[in-house]
Amino acid sequence: MSNEVKDRRVGPDYPGWPDYAARALDELLRCNRCGFCVSVCPTYRATQKELFVARGRNFLAGKLLGSPGTGVGDQAEPVGEEDFVEPLFQCLLCGACEVVCRSSVKTNEVMVATRSHHWEKRGRPAFLRLFFDQLLANPRLLRRVVRLLGLGKRSGLSSLARGLGLLRWINARLATADELVAQVPRSFLRDRLHHLGFRRDKVGAGGARAWVLPRPHGATGPRLLYFIGCGTDLQQPQAGEAALRVLNAGGCELIVPEHLCCGLPPFSYGDLDAARSLAARNVELLSAFDAEAIVTDCGSCSAFLSRYGELLGLGAAAISAKVRDFTQVAMGLALPRLSGPVRVTYHDPCHLVRGKGVRDEPRELLRRAGCELVELAEADWCCGGAGTYNIMHPELSLAVLERKMANIAATGAPVVATSCPACIIQLSYGARRFGPKIEVMHIAQLLARGVTLAD
Ligand code: SF4
Ligand code: SF4
Numbered sequence: 001m002s003n004e005v006k007d008r009r010v011g012p013d014y015p016g017w018p019d020y021a022a023r024a025l026d027e028l029l030r031c032n033r034c035g036f037c038v039s040v041c042p043t044y045r046a047t048q049k050e051l052f053v054a055r056g057r058n059f060l061a062g063k064l065l066g067s068p069g070t071g072v073g074d075q076a077e078p079v080g081e082e083d084f085v086e087p088l089f090q091c092l093l094c095g096a097c098e099v100v101c102r103s104s105v106k107t108n109e110v111m112v113a114t115r116s117h118h119w120e121k122r123g124r125p126a127f128l129r130l131f132f133d134q135l136l137a138n139p140r141l142l143r144r145v146v147r148l149l150g151l152g153k154r155s156g157l158s159s160l161a162r163g164l165g166l167l168r169w170i171n172a173r174l175a176t177a178d179e180l181v182a183q184v185p186r187s188f189l190r191d192r193l194h195h196l197g198f199r200r201d202k203v204g205a206g207g208a209r210a211w212v213l214p215r216p217h218g219a220t221g222p223r224l225l226y227f228i229g230c231g232t233d234l235q236q237p238q239a240g241e242a243a244l245r246v247l248n249a250g251g252c253e254l255i256v257p258e259h260l261c262c263g264l265p266p267f268s269y270g271d272l273d274a275a276r277s278l279a280a281r282n283v284e285l286l287s288a289f290d291a292e293a294i295v296t297d298c299g300s301c302s303a304f305l306s307r308y309g310e311l312l313g314l315g316a317a318a319i320s321a322k323v324r325d326f327t328q329v330a331m332g333l334a335l336p337r338l339s340g341p342v343r344v345t346y347h348d349p350c351h352l353v354r355g356k357g358v359r360d361e362p363r364e365l366l367r368r369a370g371c372e373l374v375e376l377a378e379a380d381w382c383c384g385g386a387g388t389y390n391i392m393h394p395e396l397s398l399a400v401l402e403r404k405m406a407n408i409a410a411t412g413a414p415v416v417a418t419s420c421p422a423c424i425i426q427l428s429y430g431a432r433r434f435g436p437k438i439e440v441m442h443i444a445q446l447l448a449r450g451v452t453l454a455d
Contacts (some may be wrong), residue, residue: 017276017311023106024065024113030103032057037097037107042382043090048398051087054097054107060084061114088114088391092400093268095354115270125414126273131273136230136261143188146234152186173293180429181235189228189237193256196244203255204288209258213248221251221333225291225322227305228296229298230261233420239421239442243297243326246444249451250333259285264304264351265387268410279308283316294319297444299325299352299420300387306356325352326418326444327361336450337370344371345413347427348380349420362419362443369447374411378404385426397426398433405430406437417443 037054038044044053051060062206064084091111098107115176135142190211198211214222224247232240248254259282266274282305286294296302303327309317311393343364352358359380366373384400404427408416416427427440 219251242448299349303355
């Protein structure tokens with residue numbers, strides 16, 4: 001079965017896809033400009049500008065979408081692109097404002113709606129069309145491109161090009177991405193599965209094939225479908241490898257099917273057709289396999305997969321109901337302790353803590369493993385990574401990151417654990433750029449140390 005997306009528009013099979021503009025207008029009606037959001041917004045803290053907090057952004061969104069009768073929108077007063085593009089696109093979609101908002105305004109949804117509206121009016125730029133339509137919809141091509149970039153980096157060509165300013169000349173985002181990513185792995189997680197003991201087998205409906213790792217002898221743990229996020233596969237395979245080892249050591253049978261990107265990147269950019277197309281295709285691919293849960297080690301994937309039912313309608317609800325973060329599943333397993341105490345602090349990925357509601361599980365897992373957990377101030381503040389935000393908006397991302405790194409430094413812990421590959425990339429960059437010299441790792445990598453000792 002081909003895993004390419006043939007058609008961006010999925011059609012009427014999934015009638016649940018909401019009317020975003022209408023939803024956003026409903027949300028805007030509830031924004032009373034109280035300003036509670038000001039205290040928690042990382043971009044406001046970094047800029048001190050009213051248009052860089054939910055209150056100001058919602059004001060602009062009202063102007064753009066023409067919110068009637070709220071005083072926040074007025075179609076008779078058109079807003080120029082230069083007035084809203086930066087504030088609306090530079091929202092991290094971290095969701096912090098939504099937690100403190102007493103009117104329950106879903107600013108994230110409003111931002112997505114305004115971005116979608118913007119592309120509808122202006123058309124999507126070529127790099128978004130290439131990334132969302134060609135690369136994310138075609139994992140083989142994406143992997144080839146990343147492999148090529150890795151070759152360039154390892155051979156020193158990209159450093160040379162960066163030094164000569166060539167990358168910036170071709171595209172400033174390319175130069176930023178090159179700086180952010182210290183190295184591209186030689187092998188991706190999917191390439192490593194057979195080394196981990198996985199075998200390809202026809203275990204799905206209609207003979208659908210997947211990689212399978214049986215339970216250890218005598219174990220009775222659950223059968224899990226493991227969803228490999230793009231960041232884990234292509235950038236942080238060691239984190240995914242650790243998660244798979246921990247789950248299997250805990251007695252689980254693991255199935256890794258072919259699937260596409262979860263769809264969150266295009267969704268965040270307001271490219272709703274591309275997001276819907278990826279999501280619908282994934283529902284089809286994942287539904288072919290029977291498992292007790294769908295697990296992923298990427299907080300963003302777990303949060304977005306959990307929204308498939310809401311976004312696509314009933315047909316997808318069975319899939320989203322099964323989605324669990326790695327830490328939620330690991331909590332139910334008997335895992336060995338680490339050999340000695342490790343002082344560690346924990347950074348909450350936005351999508352995991354607010355999107356999926358996972359806050360206690362990682363901390364409890366670290367304690368159970370014998371770690372000394374040093375609580376991080378503003379642990380659930382965005383690190384500024386936010387998917388590809390750090391590439392698209394490097395200056396603001398850096399300002400947000402600097403605050404995060406100062407908080408991490410204050411803990412004095414030698415290790416910071418988290419549960420999202422994008423956060424790992426960003427925090428590692430923060431450690432190189434601002435310090436402290438700290439080990440940044442996925443929580444699964446820390447837990448896997450105990451498994452290695454117990455082997
Ligand atoms: S988004 Fe919520 S917290 Fe912020 S100004 Fe509007 S109502 Fe107040
Ligand atoms: S989602 Fe985050 S960055 Fe955007 S307005 Fe809310 S708190 Fe600020």
